[in-house]
Amino acid sequence: MPKLDPIAEFRADHAKVRDTLLELIDAISKKDATKALEIMIRLDKITGPHFRWEEESLYLAFEKFFGRQYLEYLLGVHDRVIKRGKELVEILSKGKITDEEAKTLPDIIRSDVLSHPIECEGIALFAEKLTQKELDKLAEDLERIRREGIPLLEWAERIKDVARKERGLKARVLA
Numbered sequence: 001m002p003k004l005d006p007i008a009e010f011r012a013d014h015a016k017v018r019d020t021l022l023e024l025i026d027a028i029s030k031k032d033a034t035k036a037l038e039i040m041i042r043l044d045k046i047t048g049p050h051f052r053w054e055e056e057s058l059y060l061a062f063e064k065f066f067g068r069q070y071l072e073y074l075l076g077v078h079d080r081v082i083k084r085g086k087e088l089v090e091i092l093s094k095g096k097i098t099d100e101e102a103k104t105l106p107d108i109i110r111s112d113v114l115s116h117p118i119e120c121e122g123i124a125l126f127a128e129k130l131t132q133k134e135l136d137k138l139a140e141d142l143e144r145i146r147r148e149g150i151p152l153l154e155w156a157e158r159i160k161d162v163a164r165k166e167r168g169l170k171a172r173v174l175a
Contacts, residue, residue: 006138007127010058013050014117020046021114025106028097037092040085047085048152049145051078054120056163057141061134065126075164075171077116082156084112089153 020043027036055075063071088109091101130138150159164170 004139004143006058006135006142007124009142010050010127011121011124013046014120016046017043017050017117018114021109021117025109028105028109029102031097031099031102033092033095033097036097037089040089040092044085044151044153045149047081048150048155049142049148051081051152052150052155052159052163053138053142053145054078055160055169056145056167057138058123060167061130061138062123062126065129066123069172072170072172073174075169076174077119078160079171080174081113081116082152082160084108085153 020039024036024039024043027039055078059071059074088105091097091105097105127135
């Protein structure tokens with residue numbers, strides 16, 4: 001039996017991501033491109049296994065509660081977060097944050113990225129409806145995916161679309 005509590009881990013990841021995103025917003029607001037890029041590298045490592053586990057295990061277990069349409073919406077949210085992550089890395093890699101970027105990027109992070117862990121915390125409400133067998137499978141999947149430790153942007157490029165296709169999933173395109 002797995003030792004890991006997958007829902008506690010899910011929630012702990014969200015707290016870690018929340019704090020790291022707030023740190024990123026602060027660094028960008030202070031126009032510290034070097035620190036902001038270092039934070040993005042940390043986020044890439046934290047969120048890769050987390051997003052992968054959500055898509056390959058958690059969302060599938062919860063689909064019976066919230067349906068395929070909402071699952072596809074969540075995949076679309078992941079795509080939006082990944083797109084924003086790539087854009088941020090590109091901007092921060094220049095080594096300089098303009099006054100305009102220092103004003104606009106924090107709002108983009110708040111609305112397009114930070115909103116996802118907030119929304120996922122609501123999904124955690126369904127955890128008590130899962131069976132022990134389902135929770136054990138989630139724990140096993142999480143342990144395996146964390147061991148593999150693939151960062152977010154690498155997972156997005158190499159694995160995400162293939163894994164979705166294998167499961168018959170598609171992301172809803174968000175405006």
